[in-house]
Amino acid sequence: MSDAMVDVVIVGAGPTGLALGIDLARRGVDALVVEKADGLFPGSRGKGIQPRTMEVLEDLGVLDSILALGGSYPTGMIWQDGERLGEHRMFDEDEVKAASAGSAFNVPWMVPQWRTQEILFARLEELGGRVEFGREVVGFEQDAETVTVRFASGPEVRARYLVAADGGRSVVRRALGIGMTGETVDPDPILVADVRINGLDRDNWHVFPPSGDGKVGYLAICPLAGTEDFQLVAQFPEGTSIDLSLDGVREVAAARSHLSPEDITEVRWASDFRPRAALADSFRSGRVFLAGDAAHVHSPAGGQGLNTSVQDAYNLGWKLGAVLRGSAPVSLLNTYEEERRPIAAQMLGISTGVHRGEVKRGAATVQLGLGYRESSLTEETRASVSEVRAGDRAPDGTLEGVRLFDAFRGPHWTLLALGVQAPELPEGVRVVRGSEAQESYGTGLFLVRPDGYVGWAGDEPKGLADYISRLGIR
Template sequence: MSRASDAVIDVVIVGAGPTGLALGVDLARRGVDALVVEKADGLFPGSRGKGLQPRTLEVLEDLGVLDAIFAAGGRYPVGMIWQDGERVGEHRMFDADEVKEAAGDSAFTEPWMVPQWRTQEILFARLEELGGRVEFGREVVGFDQDEDGVSVRFASGPGLRARYVVAADGGRSAVRRALGIGMTGETVDPKPVLVSDVRITGLDRDNWHVFPPRGDGDGYMAICPLAGTEDFQLVAQFPEGTAVDVSLDGIRKVAAARSHLAPEDVTEVRWASEFRPRAALADRFRSGRVFLAGDAAHVHSPAGGQGLNTSVQDAYNLGWKLGAVLSGGAPAALLDTYEEERRPIASQMLGISTGVHRGEVKRGAATVQLGLGYRESSLTAETRTDAGTIRAGDRAPDTTVGDVRLFDALRGPHWTLVAVGVAPPELPESVHVVSGEAQPTLGTGLFLVRPDGYVGWAGETDGGLLEYVTRLAL
């Protein structure tokens, strides 16, 4: 077992899903010595979380993987409703005009579909490109923490000593359970659901094929082509108490019973699982030097595509804070703001996911995640008496300042001072500066933008700005 006198890793990230890999990428580009450990022998093989919302696309652009994400995926196909082997109507997953309006200034005006396994491959490749590491076959079975760090134990092989640990090991998180942190939640729907990646003949790849219940007690079935692959994702709901058969024969029987497809039209099952939709929120997101992120902290119904997106944004929030404390000399108290900021967001997104599942909330403005922010955070300082549309705590807009696209200036692991119509003051070299004339979106003033793209401080003049910068050791 490693001791405090041994070499210490800055951060051990438990779980190589989208959350753990995104955090690994963010820490690697900050020069933080982080190691991702994963109990499985490889990356998760299924499509499960396949929808990337506009705000997550902005995050992925900053992390340097947007081109690969776009190359690997595609737009959401139009739903085609079938009945008795006939096409009887179309169904759109969301109102495109409403989503475009909700996207506002964002360059991304609709969700993008990429199977989860492919998103993970892309993040993994980016992590390796940055010099980051993943060790597979490393199952965490316990840990001990003290005021200096965390000693992590594994089912096999030597232990590790880390300054911090992040549990990104899913809804059944072993780390969360070892910490004794409970989850409060509910069963969203007691009916079991089959989700599988299959190869199918006899269906076009231009539509998301929807087969409503036939009235004989069975639930719906939907078969969606997965862009960038030859696969379809087949989802089917069953009556409560059903034992779901995830074998090839079992899935063939479901497909044939609920559609015009013949059993042999399902030629291969590449991955399959069964679940019951639930919503749950961890009672805490931190215990000492151990943090919870992603599904380890909040479990969503897949409806509305909020789970993976909220999880990646957990990583994006925590990454810059860990980097600032470990490499930049920021006070350790900065890490307290992770739970302060992300737990309310996760709670809000859980409500939306559950609402979408139950038909109470529409996909659209509520699900793109661009309006989320941290106005109430202790990190937020709004000093203007007459604040404009963009306030401290809000996501910085994707606008132009001078002749520079603001998001291009924000890209990277740094803070950025945006000065519009006001001369920028002298700040540490670590803070990038963008200046230009007053403009409609931002008006006039100074905006200090955090590394995760949210305005931390805003003012008409620089009064109080240096104090804020000094407090965070920028």
């Protein structure tokens, strides 16, 4: 017999699982996050938060902490033989700012992954959510109504749905027999470590290019905003066994830079990996969903993995909430894979392109231009469209002195009525009226989904009631 029953079990307390837990908690969904480890992940790995994810984190109620405990990216500094050769821009700032029109955020923000997780964890607890650590999933069974999850120790848990957010080696995905299709982005292994260093300023991202003969790989040392740590990244020839110890990291830094071994005073966390790109063949099997790295694995170049993962959670959260409340048909859950798998495939291509130097960090990496125009949830009823279309991300801005994202914030739907009379709508829809056109939208009616995308758009209310009824909005 199972000892507990919840609405949703989320496997993995990384950024994906915690973000989903927050979104479900604020919707009154009884969700349990379970984590194999005894605590949160301790490393900096995914340190870049893109503008679109900043918008998501604002809606989830953690933006103030993210801003206070992070910082902007430093300018790159190229070194050779102990001398500074000149600055290197890590991303095209002009292109990023141009692509960020209609957003309050126009540059990536740096927060070490461990700190992002601490912030999300605190918010989840604030909302009454919970994480059980030391809970290793060893199997599960599902039937027409529930999923029963088994652990290495402790009681089983039954849930209406199970979400795998347990990383690239996902136990849940493997148990489902869902394959991953992809490629090795680079056969050369990479060391990444959080270290304490004497003798380097914190104003620059220090880059030490590889030697001309190829015998010594590159080294990059980035000050981690809001901490005393640096993230050290070094590439090695294929087949190298990487020493993750303090002495090993010291040897690498001394061999590739002007630093002496003693300048590396502490290794706080270290790992090695081989960059790859892979996409799960399916994001769902019955009552089980895949999200984050369990569904797509990226090269870290370009900072797309964590961001795509958090946005998976943001897409799935409102849909699970609506179905579990009984206000939406179960078929709504089919749109999670329909919408997110193509986005993940697109972002995998960008990550790989950035890693190989084929795509620059700029408009393609901020994720503000992503949308769901081809989704079955999208209805564009206007014959002529020159501004925002149904399926697009709803831009921020102001309307008669009100910030639009303030109106969007929360688990509800929002109707923008711009120069058009708004019809009567269910209580679950917040109406924001403007007598004239708005800069980003023009005129018309725009029904904005809980995850900030325009679901329905029209010049008049015709068809809106049918859309609302189909999705069970109330």
